Amino acid sequence: MAISEIFLFIIIIIIVLPMLLLYVWRTKTPAKTSLPTNWPLVGMLPAILQNCHRIQPYFTEILTESGGTFQLKFPRVFNMDMLLTSHPANIHHIFSRNFSNYPKGPEFRKVFEILGDGIFNADFELWELHRRTTLSFLNHSEFYGLLESSVWEKVETGLLPVLDDFSENRASFDFQDVFQRFAFDSICRLVLDHDPRSLCRDLPYVASEKAFNGTTQALLYRHLLPESIWKLQRWLRVGEERKLSQAWEAFDEFIYPIIDFNEKNPKSDHNNLLASFRKAYEEKNGSSSLTRDFLRDTVLSLMFAGRDTTSTCLTWFFWLVATNPKAEIEILEEIESKLMRQKDEGGEKWRLFNVEDSHKLVYLHGALCESLRLFPPVALEHKAPIQPDNLPSGDYVKSNAKVIVCFYSTGRMESVWGKDCLEFKPERWISASGGIKHEPSYKFPAFNAGPRTCLGKQMAFVQMKMLAATIVYHYKIELVEGHVVAPRDSVILHAKNGLKVTLSKRNV
Ligand code: HEM
Helix, strand or coil: CCHHHHHHHHHHHHHHHHHHHHHHHHHHCCCCCCCCCCECCCECHHHHHHHHHHHHHHHHHHHHHHCCEEEECCCHHHCCCEEEECCHHHHHHHHHHCHHHCCCHHHHHHHCHHHCCCCCCCCHHHHHHHHHHHHHHHCCCCHHHHHHHHHHHHHHHHHHHHHHHHHHHCCCEEHHHHHHHHHHHHHHHHHHCCCCCCCCCCCCCCHHHHHCHHHHHHHHHHHHCCHHHHHHHHHHCCHHHHHHHHHHHHHHHHHHHHHHHHHHCCCCCCCCHHHHHHHHHHHHHCCCCHHHHHHHHHHHHHHHHHHHHHHHHHHHHHHHHHCCHHHHHHHHHHHHHHCCCCHHHCCCCCCCCCHHHHCCCHHHHHHHHHHHHHCCCECEEEECCCCCEECCCCCEECCCCEEEEEHHHHCCCHHHHCCCCCCCCHHHHECCCCCECCCCCCCCHHHCCHHHCCCCHHHHHHHHHHHHHHHHHHEEEEECCCCCCCECCCCECCECCCCEEEEEECCC
16 A cells, blocks of 8 residues: 555544444434533634524523523633523523622723723713713603603604505505614704604615614624634725724714814703703813724714614514504504594594503503513623632622623523513513512613613603504504515614514504
């Protein structure tokens, strides 16, 4: 036998044969477990790469099988081992009881560098400044009046004309895109006092509005890929990182001119968010060119908070309603019984309702909560303890360990929500006396938990109820046949391919 043949034979015995046997074994034996194999050298990386197109469902399978907490192992050189948890006791511990040990930390800031010094990245004093100033804006006596008028104005001048066109032509369209435009225009009006009018009859391309879609997937990959890899991609401007830098430019081109205009034309408005932040920042740091960047970071973070969350919730809500006709009928009946003027009172049937009225829509509230439970727009959170810690689940975390808290999985655990946890049941949220049933935030963490609980929760419910009631009352929604609706792998749980629907008018 020639030397080359011997060499080939050895290669076959040592490498090819074991791989072949492994392949046959993996394909013939049904997978009994979702838990990833911890391979020598590569750790659990193969399983993560194999499932990275369905990361939220995959994490949920792992967490369900492992009782709510699981340690993911990666090659040592990458230094990216992470503890996954969806355990309510751990959530309570991390976000509330031991809050001071779990700041966002430098890793979070690296991933979300696009948000600079905005509230999502801030810790300690800077976070307090943000929280205080944003709260005083949202709690201002004029705020809800402003919210009501801006939502209804957008409904009448943007949403209804667009939906009427689609329904008259029986044309299919992407509902998610419509909700994103609505939420973008609304948050810009509230935060910047500027309406970019991305939601109007011709559905214009507004670069800064579309830029959000280019960021959220890249941000998820930054959580999951070794830092050296995404940094290399960023440097080369390729893949998701390229989209992220393009989005960054689009945001800056949109926001800076508005900040500059606002500075040159100050308004005497009592509740001007930019002016309040400028004042708070300069009281602490003095006046400098940094204020402009700080305002840009503040505004972009609030735009993120307002645009992607409510629009994602509404997308899943309408998908769930369209696939649960019984719930649609209940919502419609509630709108008619709680909001409409009675015919014998001689009034119009449909009327624009106010914040107080929105609280009467208990079933609709439950349906929105169900949507948030099954599809929380912010599907995971990243935490890093300052000091080593023992979690209530019994797991130990080193200081600066990467803890990924999976809100999506918490909403889908039988141990938390019972046997029917995967079913859409708005009645789950209605108490015996007919009011709204409150669930603790560690069990229902869609709005986060503890001191960093979402500041826009009330406002989001009001806005979403106004939109949902308007749409359910005026249109019957049908899903486009064959269109697959599934979560996108992204830090925000968008629907991957949007939500394709057709509408027909009702109550005309
Ligand atoms: C369905 C709608 C919404 C959901 C599910 C939601 C969810 C969340 C979550 C999970 C967080 C924590 C994020 C983190 O710490 O990384 C958060 C924080 C926040 N949200 Fe919301 N949000 C919604 C709507 C809004 C709206 C409309 C606003 C208005 C501007 C808003 C303002 C904020 C702010 C300012 C924070 C930061 C709180 C802090 O760090 O102290 N949210 N939200």
